[in-house]
Amino acid sequence: MRFNKVFGIGLPRTGTTSLDVALNELKIPSIHFPFSFYENDDYSILSKYTCFVDTPIPMLYQKLDRLCPGSGFILTTRPVEGWLKSMEWLLSEGSSIWEWKSSYDAFNQEFFGSSNFDVELYRACYYNFHSEVFDYFRDRDDLLVLDLSLGYAYEEICQFLDVPILQTEYPRGNESRQARWLQKLAYRSGKHNKFMEKFIRRCDYYVQRTQDKLRLS
Numbered sequence: 001m002r003f004n005k006v007f008g009i010g011l012p013r014t015g016t017t018s019l020d021v022a023l024n025e026l027k028i029p030s031i032h033f034p035f036s037f038y039e040n041d042d043y044s045i046l047s048k049y050t051c052f053v054d055t056p057i058p059m060l061y062q063k064l065d066r067l068c069p070g071s072g073f074i075l076t077t078r079p080v081e082g083w084l085k086s087m088e089w090l091l092s093e094g095s096s097i098w099e100w101k102s103s104y105d106a107f108n109q110e111f112f113g114s115s116n117f118d119v120e121l122y123r124a125c126y127y128n129f130h131s132e133v134f135d136y137f138r139d140r141d142d143l144l145v146l147d148l149s150l151g152y153a154y155e156e157i158c159q160f161l162d163v164p165i166l167q168t169e170y171p172r173g174n175e176s177r178q179a180r181w182l183q184k185l186a187y188r189s190g191k192h193n194k195f196m197e198k199f200i201r202r203c204d205y206y207v208q209r210t211q212d213k214l215r216l217s
Contacts, residue, residue, distance in 0.1 A: 002160070007071060007072070013090055018170065019074060020032035023051045025166060031053070032053050034057070035104075037052075046067070052064075059110075061136075071142070074157070075133055075144070078147065083126060084119055
């Protein structure tokens, strides 16, 4: 491969989950959402993986560029209006679907300017971030831009990384969806009792497994 490390520096909700899946399908060890970089200032996993995608990479890519010379960077992006709509979903439905932590809110407050969705703040952050990225990588050849609205496949990524092109359909993952009622209940409970949140999420997991088995039977 052309690079020592690869960092997916796109904002959340720009196809980062799909990128992580694609990199692993290419047999390039990738981790999605390496939040220990931000939460604990812990970079020990740099030795365990080759690729790192999603939050908090957009905040830390310049530091990671200094820490890991010879790296490649992939900016996944999408038009601002679609991104804003998806971010609004993430901070409403999404926070119920996943076990949300206060440190996620702290990151959003620091990076976006608010832990709650604020359309104008998030819009300004979107434009400022992209302007900063293009300025930083001007006259460099180690940045690949992938725009969801234009479509892309393994070919662009493989040519950038200088690896054989995988002849299969590019993955799609983590699309916006409605939180299940147990997930919403878990999120509300977690504000007061983390043990109860974990218990309800475990119940939701087994309910989904049972329903899946019934559909297949």
